[in-house]
Amino acid sequence: MKRPLFFLCLLLSCVLCHHAAHAEPRLHALALGDTPKYPPGFVQFDYVNPDAPRGGSMRLSAIGSFDTFNGFLPKGIAAAGAGLLFDTLTVKSLDEPFTEYGLVAESMELAADNTWIIFHLRPEARFHDGVPLTARDVAFTFETLLAKGSPVYKQYYADVEQCEVLNDHAVKFSFKTGENRELPLILGQLTVLPRHYWETRDFAKADLEIPLGSGAYKVEKFEAGRSVSYVQDPNYWGRHLPVNRGGLTFERIAYEYYRDSTVAMEAFKAGEYDYREENVARQWATGYTGPAFDQKLIVKQEIPDHTTYGLQGMIFNTRREVFKDPRVREALAYAFDFEWSNENLFHGQYVRSASYFSGGELASSGLPSPEELALLEPWRGRIPDEVFTSTYQPPSTKAPGSLRENLKKGLELLQAAGWQLDGDVLKKDGKALQFEYLERDPAFERIMLPFVKNLERMGVKVVVRMVDTTQWLTRIRSFDFDMSTVPLGQSDSPGNEQRYYFHSQAADMQDSMNLMGVKDPAVDALVEAVISAKDRKALVAACHALDRVLLWGHYVIPCWHNTVWRVAAWDKFDRPAVQPKYAVGQGYWWVDVEKRARILKVRPDLTNKGF
Incomplete structure (x- = not known):
């Protein structure tokens, strides 16, 4: 009776030794060609204010309309901000050319020859309904995007040979070759969808049913094709992670839709939304005039743009x-x-x-x-x-x-x-x-x-x-x-x-x-x-x-x-002392209570507009 147990232990020992021989060191970040700027155990990104107050809103604009919250399909027009509902395996830093740090993924193992990567997921990760986010959700997402998502996913993931669930919190992607050095980072950008939610629904149907997510925000309300607002989930699981520290400052993020940029500009002046990036030179040179500018309620600034424009x-x-x-x-x-x-x-x-x-x-x-x-x-x-x-x-x-x-x-x-x-x-x-x-x-x-x-x-x-x-x-x-x-x-x-x-x-x-x-x-x-x-x-x-x-x-x-970002905003925000090199970084701004109060003293009507 003891002999089979002996061979079972011997076999298990061999398997463990085999795995140990091929195990790679756990990585906290993925970088393409460079050493990550931020070391293991880093506390925050340099371009954030970790003590930024939370609360208030950022109101934004969008042009046209929307008819779905599912932006993964080749049909329909997804609502602006729909990505706020979901978390990804990793997050890109804004002061490095291309480096990603763990979000849903706590750590990564990458083959020395770049032929596979294992994402080790955080056990505390949860969807909005409290169900744990697991490796099976990651695999489900990958397979669903290939089978039912936009055709571009087949091109994007063409070098992936296989996706395997190793256990509840580990998922492995094997590659056809080790030539694609960017592929591990591409997979890190994967949005994780809930398998238990979509298994009872038609993923290919582009409609306005609010999907279940795992991100920091939920849909608060929407008016089809006209407006949508998102509110922070008070139970968001990832709030205190290093990659989120100093961010998620706004309790509410809202989008108002306009027919065209001319109408949107007039709405901005009227205080219908807070923040605008200008891409029309004539507008920037001559259009930012009126009472709100005369009273210095709106500020303009040009921020150096170091990105590759395309x-x-x-x-x-x-x-x-x-x-x-x-x-x-x-x-x-x-x-x-x-x-x-x-x-x-x-x-x-x-x-x-x-x-x-x-x-x-x-x-x-x-x-x-x-x-x-x-x-x-x-x-x-x-x-x-x-x-x-x-x-x-x-x-x-x-x-x-x-x-x-x-x-x-x-x-x-x-x-x-x-x-x-x-x-x-x-x-x-x-x-x-x-x-x-x-x-x-x-x-x-x-x-x-x-x-x-x-x-x-x-x-x-x-x-x-x-x-x-x-x-x-x-x-x-x-x-x-x-x-x-x-x-x-x-x-x-x-x-x-x-x-x-x-x-x-x-x-x-x-x-x-x-x-x-x-x-x-x-x-x-x-x-x-x-x-x-x-x-x-x-x-x-x-x-x-x-x-x-x-x-x-x-x-x-x-x-x-252009070589700068042309940014205008109602002067209710404050921002970190350090500007990220590769982005405006408005997601790390926050509402300054005193600035907001000053504006409302002059424009009390804005109180009824979600200001």
Whole structure:
């Protein structure tokens, strides 16, 4: 009778020894290429005030409408702030390029060869109904997003081979290879959904049922498509974690919806909401006037922006026949006069973008370095020669250039592509060169009209189609547009998201961000080089190489960017002494009782508006 027990103990001993031999040290943070700034046992982030008072509200604005609280689907428009309902495995710090610290995950084990990661969950983690958050919820979330969520998740998690529940508080993700250095951090961003809640509901149904979460806030009330407010959960399990210390100061966060930015601006002046980031230069220069400003109830400030901006551009949908020839796309860019727009419309506030990674070291410049050439040479002859010989710069009217000369160059390119003037209209095979420009923001229409007139001088006919935000999103998601202006935001550490921005597989995947319809094996290979970069130097080289090929593909007409955040707020807030490098950080502000009282003395009517 003792013999079987002996062999059982021996077997168990071998298993434990085997696991111990392959165990990795527990990590409190995940960093891409750098040592985490904050050590194990850190108390708080540097950019917070740990003694910030709690209470009050921050009221924000949103444009358009919403029809669901489920933002994980390829349909519907999620309510602003819906992410407040949920916690993620880890949290990104705002003063490091890309480092994440444990939230739901107490610690992590990462394979030395980067082929797997284990997240060890905090036993105290709970959903709003008090049910413990476990590894089975993590696995359920991962599998559900792949099966029923937006198609982009399949691209995002394409390098994950398997998800295993090891025990109630440990979940392991195994990778197809160890090449994707960013993948552990990508998985750390996973929002954890409650299995017990969704197993009795249709996850694919986009509706306004309030979902069960685990985050610091719950939905307090909402009016479909018009407003939504969130209130802190008094029983929130993670309030005292280091990553939350100094945050979660507002008892209530509310969003009011407006038809467009013009209406929203007037509502801000009237005290309907508290905080605004301005993205219209003319508005910033001339629109912030009125009684609230005269009485110094609203303050304006410009905060240095150290982030990688990415690229806002007038995007060509190359699925359309008219834009398949890159010479046509290049030619049309000569009709946009940025210098005139910056002087006459933008009050000189902008810098012309010339990179898909504008704003930092990831933007290409000069000629390719040896490291970049190693990635580019295999594609010589299949990518534009200019990638190797020239520095990309968008057309300029800065002296000695001129709009007249630019339009002449554009027309020459169009004629080389087979388009010929018939009277004052360009035609090819009897068809006129014409397309529709899709826009949702009335403020942008004034920018487009001079561009449209310049195109007409070249013989190109453009119809500007104004639609509301809901229509715009629907058409953009389904690639039902010719041209539109869309921001392609980038992080300071690009990775998996490049697949659904630029990879061929995403070109036919509705709801992806490959809006241009890029299908190029060279771009695919360079995207993979970005994802598999082993260190920062390799990442920079891969981003530069990808940037060059995309730029010389003429998929967009680059717009512009700013080097500061333009922020305005009703003067009821105070903020930490330290500004985070990579964000405004308004989530760490707090309501100053005395400042609020001063405003209410002047504007007592705001008491009834949730001020």
